[in-house]
Amino acid sequence: MSASSASESPCRLQVALGSRSYPIHIGPGLLGDPQWLTPHLAGRQVMIVTNETVAPLYLERCRAALSEDLEVRELVLPDGEATKSLEQVSRIWDALLEAGFNRRCTLVALGGGVIGDMVGFAAACYQRGVAFVQVPTTLLAQVDSSVGGKTGVNHPLGKNMIGAFWQPRAVLVDTDTLATLPERELSAGLAEVIKYGLIRDAGFLAWLETAIPSLRALDATSLTQAIERSCAIKADIVAADETEQGVRALLNLGHTFGHAIEAHQGYGAWLHGEAVGAGMAMAAEFSARLGWLSMADVERVREIIAAAGLPLAAPAGMTVDDFLARMRLDKKNVDSRLRLVLLHALGDACIHDDAPPESLAAFLEDYPRQA
């Protein structure tokens, strides 16, 4: 990582997807400034969708950036992963139809990953597809869910089971919004930041090992650097494989174990990033069992996850069968084979299709549970 500061003027990345390419702007003060949102509106009709937590903090500022001659509506949904449902997305569709919004409307997703995923899915399916802009207000959404076009909702039988690939017109990351983010959610976002280092960039991982404290202290320069590098890695991978036929699956490091934990605990009990934190520790340890990582590597992984304030152990009482039943529903699986993302080395992830079921079961049996 260079030490140059990107926090003074916004930095711009591009997700290269041909006619669906779009920019990511990162920096402070973007939210209230019309120059960032206005160029990405498809027409006069704009609906800002946010949640009850974010609305009092940032809705006014977002709305102020929209010119008076636009037809602007607002919709405030409840907060939390448990609300990421078809029912809430239907509320967005109802509101759009009641407002008489047509195919040239634009949705603005103002909030964390849940809002981004639901608004993106609502945009993907409203009148078979309308424009939307991501304005992520959590670190997790800023470095992960707002970039790449994965949208959708949960189902009682699995996370993100209903959804679409639908790219935003732009992603606007205003780093000022992290000032109001609860510490636990900041940690959850760091899980995905660490993930980018683990799968693709050992240098970034080494930088993070020293930068975690300043990131947790909300140092603006460090945050912008971490977000920029994370988005750049994600944008590269998404550009290479938009619909997850291959390399994009690497972004799921820690997610197969993590999704099983989230689903088993009930969505929202563990934050997504917390489950991914523990899931990455599990993936590292299973990689060591396969002889790919040294125990020193595993220890580095465990230390940075712990330093970020994330759990390492699996939930108390979660059995091997609890894990395997959920993991069998994972979208990465092909026919009935379990597919895992593991680590060949720190900074080098791989997809593994042929873990012997008995060794996976033995590993899950041995892995520590929370007290």
Next chain:
Amino acid sequence: MSASSASESPCRLQVALGSRSYPIHIGPGLLGDPQWLTPHLAGRQVMIVTNETVAPLYLERCRAALSEDLEVRELVLPDGEATKSLEQVSRIWDALLEAGFNRRCTLVALGGGVIGDMVGFAAACYQRGVAFVQVPTTLLAQVDSSVGGKTGVNHPLGKNMIGAFWQPRAVLVDTDTLATLPERELSAGLAEVIKYGLIRDAGFLAWLETAIPSLRALDATSLTQAIERSCAIKADIVAADETEQGVRALLNLGHTFGHAIEAHQGYGAWLHGEAVGAGMAMAAEFSARLGWLSMADVERVREIIAAAGLPLAAPAGMTVDDFLARMRLDKKNVDSRLRLVLLHALGDACIHDDAPPESLAAFLEDYPRQA
């Protein structure tokens, strides 16, 4: 139209959409023959989705074409346009998840347009997109809804308001299935066949003027010719404009008035094709008011629509405001302007954005209502 018979061996058309291209096979006896369905399966998991009317007629035959070593499930939904809802699509998602189906599964839509639209939408959004094959069993679905990738459901505030563009892997048109189609639904299908002549092919329209009686009598050779020509015109237009940015909107001739009629009467009261029949008669008459069609042209349009067994008059009691309120929600509209598909000449449709609201209102006031 050439007189060559395509009814003896299946004919094959191709919808040219790059990596999403797919074949349409048309002919008798396709349903029970493994060679047509098998090559289009993405993996071992297959779910046939049909409705209560079609299941007793064709489900067994469809299933018989699938090899014993596949994992085949069946789902039978209720019948009718009124069931084309998010609730029924959710039943498909529930069934897929309960069966543990993954991203490599294939859905088979066995039925009319409602089944095809719902199964296509379910496929578009299950795990962000899985394969599906259209096996249309009504004339309407065979010549229209199964080709082109428009999928979706109705909303109380508008038809097809929630959906996606999602292309099937193949369309299998078994003309034998028309033997069990109620006469009223055959007429409804003919509305779309007539539409292709009106928008694009005056020669086909002239052929239809003599062929309507043999089509209504289920003459196999005439049916195959009519389906083939209809699908060829649709495939051409879809290939030129997959997501309806331009020319594809021409396929909506009669649909703006027709959708307003369907929505006002309550979905299912008028069949879609019946509403399109009256809608095309309205579009022709409004085109004549603009000076584009002669009264003799309008009379030809009215005669062929009536010969097909379709209504010409608008519903009794449907007011100008009833029409305009529904038409304002049409997906073709841009910002607040009404967009209509009209006829410059028979065989030459055009998109019209600037009909003066008062002349449209006067036309709607004057247009005949059913007794």
